[in-house]
Amino acid sequence: MTTTEPRAATPESVVAYFQKHLVPIHLSFRKAGAREHRSVVTTFVLEVLDSWFLATAGHCLNDIESNLAEGYSVHCHLMDGLGRGASHDQPIPFEYVQEVMFAIDEQGVDLGLIPLSPVYRRLLQANGVQALNEQVWKHQPDRVDFFRLFGLPQQLIRHERGQVIATTVMLKVEALSRKPRQLQKVPARCFYGRVDLSEKLTDLSGFSGGPILAFQDGPAGMRYWLHAVQSRWIPTAGKRHGLIAACYTTPLGELVERTMREILAGTATTLGDRDG
Secondary structure (H helix, E strand, C coil): CEEEECCCCHHHHHHHHHHHEEEEEEEEEEEEECCCCCEEEECEEECCCCCEEEECHHHHHHHHHHHHHCCCCCEEEECCCCCCCCCCEEEEEEECHHHHHHHEEEEEEEEEEEEHHHHHHHHHCCCCCECHHHHHCCCCCCCCCCCEEEEECCHCCEEEECEEEECEEEEEEEEECCCCCCCCCCCCCEEEEEEEEECCCCCCCCCCCCEEEEEEEEEEEEEEEEEEEEEEEEECCHEEEEEEEEEHHHHHHHHHHHHHHHHHHHCCCCCHHHCC
16 A cells, blocks of 8 residues: 655645656647647546556546637647656657547546556656556545645646746645535535635636545555545635535546456447446
């Protein structure tokens, strides 16, 4: 089981420690006669059956598809140099291939996956990136001491001289036992929580697709699991808190695992062949 930093670690060092699981995508959309626009999507590395994926919210990938449908071209880079111990800080040029993307955003299920080829996997591993595997997404703890949400808020992203400057943020999540009335009811079972906002961070734009980790403190140290994927949020009255809805990762991972086994058995050809 994975163990975190010592208990005396600072918030900054904890974020740096967990950055090894996150690989945000920087996107530039271009079209003749139109103004170029850019965005950063929070993604983390998920491992299923020894295959690596960039995981995010399905609506984030659908937003990319909407830009492509409007005639924009997309240029992507993987921001794998944000973590502690990275050997290089220059982003990796990444080819966005529509045919291999998988996105579902319906009935409260919100998941997007980008398969990573062995070449990209080796590049990421060489820079210290580690995947969240079955050990932490399939098996959940019997007790959770606290939750944390990781992501790259849009408010803290800057573009200077052709370079993107982004900051990964860790937020405390108070788990809620029932759906807040302000959030839309959906058929899927979701994780709900409340997140503190601040003067510098007044909304949660950019956190979609961010991992929510569950932590348990014990004699062997602090252990963590991948609990959910951030999907939706709304501000509370006064905007001092944000209410979030997220998709549990165990059923999502098992869906991907079953579909991959079907692909290997020849009964499916892509992840998108299975109904959500």
